[in-house]
Amino acid sequence: MNIGQASDASGVSAKMIRYYEEIGLVRPMGRTGNNYRVYGEEEVHILRFIKRARNLGFSLEETEMLLKLWQDKERTSAAVKEVATAHIGDLERRIAEMQGMVRTLKHLAHCCGGDERPNCPILDDLAGAPAPAPQPV
Amino acid sequence: MNIGQASDASGVSAKMIRYYEEIGLVRPMGRTGNNYRVYGEEEVHILRFIKRARNLGFSLEETEMLLKLWQDKERTSAAVKEVATAHIGDLERRIAEMQGMVRTLKHLAHCCGGDERPNCPILDDLAGAPAPAPQPV
DNA sequence: GTGGACCTTCCCATGATGGGAAGGTCAAGG
DNA sequence: CCTTGACCTTCCCATCATGGGAAGGTCCAC
Known part of the structure; x- marks a missing residue:
């Protein structure tokens, strides 16, 4: 699979796939002779994981932690839950802040x-x- | 008033005061012989205006519009209200999005x-x- | 006259994403 | 066989608002 097909399959733009590679989130299976990136089902799965995490508002840093936990079969669910609850707190703080703005503005x-x-x-x-x-x- | 004093008086960092000048939001009254920026009450007032607008979540672009309306004695309150209600809509959209995330995550x-x-x-x-x-x- | 607290400009970094240039590669169709 | 278009590659730049820090000038108090 080329990067364009991986992009179609995952919903992540080719640009972002390259960026995620650069910051160490996902590497292509390999390269073809012409230096094209090659992806398999596993990489696409990772890309979808990242996309889903981003949709839930996790930063790429948090996403990286979640990804590592996902791939670590020895993880504890407590560790995952901690990342999630910290993020919930973060979101709730930001929501409250914005609600305050809305209240004043209204x-x-x-x-x-x-x-x-x-x-x-x-x-x-x-x-x-x-x-x-x-x-x- | 030097930039440091204007910063203290407005709550805007010196760094940001220079940046606001660069993007055309607020100019110092003048410069001293040694090239220091000089500010008066009016500029500090503008800086506080900007700070307040930022606290209410307006972008610098929106803040610039509000600032121009503030300084335009011929403005209509309808124009101001339009900027504000657009921003309220924006905030509410973002709040709803984040609430969706929180709901799922919880x-x-x-x-x-x-x-x-x-x-x-x-x-x-x-x-x-x-x-x-x-x-x- | 020296030290410290200012000021100046300039460059760089953040986070996540997109735009676009310049150049290589491949497949299909004339 | 050659062209065309759709890919791919790397590299640089822009966003938005803010901060860090370097290198150098200035001013005041002791």
Whole structure:
């Protein structure tokens, strides 16, 4: 299998496959005489693993750990769970942060006329004016 | 005011102040004879505006638009509100995406023993096994 | 006059991804 | 046999916002 076929089979772009190779995540089975990378089912499986991990928001560094655990038949499920729960915590922290932004922005947008006049509580807030008290909804 | 003092007064690092200048967000009032940047209250105000916008998750590009609207006395509040609501939509999309990840991960982590044994549904999922049915909580 | 705390510019790194150039290879069809 | 197009290769650059650090100039207090 050439890199293009591996890309089709895994859903990972050829560009990224080469990059994952560069950072040590997945190596081709070998090279043909013309220096083309050759992949087999195993490599495609790894690429799909990486893609799935990325879809769940794991960084490539975390993905690498998970990949090593996957390939380590002596792993403990505790080790895997630890990586996962740390990531969940991370996501939840970021979600909470963004929810805070949304809450503030919605309040400001709600207070903004959104009309032809220049007066705007959103800009007032950004400019450092004390925030208008949130109205009970 | 030197850049260090402007940094202290605005909470923006000197490094970032220079960068914001480079991309056209804020220029120093002038330079001293020794080529030091000089800032006044107005520039510090702009820096705080930028910082606040960044804290609300606006990109520097969006921040630039908001800054221009702020400085344009002819602006309409509708224009400002549009930038804000677009950003809210963006945040909500990202939050929903991350919540989906968390939901999946929590389910998988819940199904994972987290013990000394190697058997692990998290890895099974990443490896492409059909997900175990979520148990009603 | 010396040391330390500033300031300047310039280059590099991050993380994950894509764009694109320049050049080699292969297969199919004229 | 030759061309064309679809592959492949490596290499460099860009993104976004931020920080690190080097090399060198400046200023103030002791």
